[in-house]
Amino acid sequence: MRKVPNPVQRTHAAQPPLQAKAKPGPSRPPSHPWGHRIICIAYPGAMSLDITGPMQVFATANDLRRQQGMRPHYRLVFAGLQAGPVTLSCGLSIMASLGLAQLRASRLDRHSTVLIPGGDGVDAAQHDVPLRAWVQRMAPRVQRMGSICSGALILARAGLLDGLPATTHWCRLQELADLARDIRIDGDRLHTYDASDPRQAHVFTSAGVTSGIDLAISLVEADLGRAMALAVARHLVMFVRRPGGQAQFSAMLAAETRHTPRLAQLLDWIPGHLGSDLGVQRLAEQACLAPRTLARVFQKELDTTPAKYVERVRLEAATALLSQQQASVATVARLCGFGHPENLRRSFHKALGVSPQAFAQRFGTG
Incomplete structure (x- = not known):
């Protein structure tokens, strides 16, 4: 008769481990299914194609993975200097779900890529002190940080291109060269991303406008393989590589x-x-x-x-x-x-x- 309480006693003893499993620990993977964040920083006057072109490449890669029965790989995040609507150079407004203040180090890690677009608004953005400080602070924390078109001027102002090859829109090459401390200007390249070089795989630039799409295709190839990069290029009816x-x-x-x-x-x-x-x-x-x-x-x-x-x-x-x-x-x-x-x-x-x-x-x- 004294054995009856034993199951109750064992049930109570089993509760703490169950409670502990219910609480996600620091080593637990994130709850979202994506494996990599792509954060595009939008600012007033940025060029719409510098933002939507590359982001569509990553979105298409997600779509193709879904069609193949796989989970999407990329989580696309539009961030602004502040959260809210951002008016681009063509008059189109996009919604920045987060501001720089919300994009703390806890949200960025080695599974994140930050892209900075160009456009007419770069003339003001490159002198924005909070933006420059944020770029400098976050660059060592993320896996990759790159620019589209004249967004290279923002990276240069932050000192991230020192000692690296760099390119930008042809009409901004001289301006980028004037900022050079030790920047190796290469106006003939579509982008400077190189997966085989640790430094150029971490910080990189791209040339004018549609070159950001070429850059995004190269990033997809590095992340998901050439077959997926080719599939994305075919789906978008574009060149998979134009070096x-x-x-x-x-x-x-x-x-x-x-x-x-x-x-x-x-x-x-x-x-x-x-x-x-x-x-x-x-x-x-x-x-x-x-x-x-x-x-x-x-x-x-x-x-x-x-x-x-x-x-x-x-x-x-x-x-x-x-x-x-x-x-x-x-x-x-x-x-x-x-x-x-x-x-x-x-x-x-x-x-x-x-x-x-x-x-x-x-x-x-x-």
Whole structure:
């Protein structure tokens, strides 16, 4: 009969561990499902595309992960100098859910990336003392801190670019150089992020406007792998990589590989070798097919010849480089495999009805 109270006694004894488990300890992972915070700092007069472009890349990566049955990786946070609506240079207002005062160290850690946009408002923002102090204080705490376009001026004012390569919008390069203590200005790069270099993987910059999208794609590649970066680029119908001096890769052309299984590897290989010999014999060797067989497969699956397909990829790469206005026509002709500028000019006139120079003037981001 004395054994009856024992279960009650054991039940009471078991309660403290249950209570302890119910209280999240400091080592417990955060309750939200995201693995990495992307904090974009908005300020009055910032350029809308500097903010929405990169953030859409991360949002698309989340969407694609959901479609694959995985949890989203990124938590997107819009922060302002103060919480509330922020009017951008185009007149669009976005809502900053947090102000700098709320973005304390407890909210930022090694799983956070801070992005600072550019725009007309950077002239005032770079002299904002609280913003500069916040950037200096938080940079050592976060995994990454980068700038879009002229946002590089804010990082430079905070002393974070000393000893590092840096770029910005072409019209702000001289202003950035004037701030230099030991900044290595590189106006030909789309961005300076380099996952293989600890310093350039921690603090980095990007060139004008749409280069922030290129930067975001590179960050996705570093976080989630090349396959996801390529999937995001294809979904957004953009180039997955546009680094100066390297061949471009078109999402529109890459999408064709899904419908051409016999040519898939070859079509993925071509954009990275545009400056090389891409004659039928070389393509056939790469595809492990006889030249005549290769020609038949191209005609059947793509309704074109190997030579016309290569010219199409080269032309698309050239239009991308010229639209960025970061290389001369002669350099674009060499990088894209046209050799002489006259060959590039003939290709442009045949396909687009304009010269390379006229195309750059009409459609260049500058």
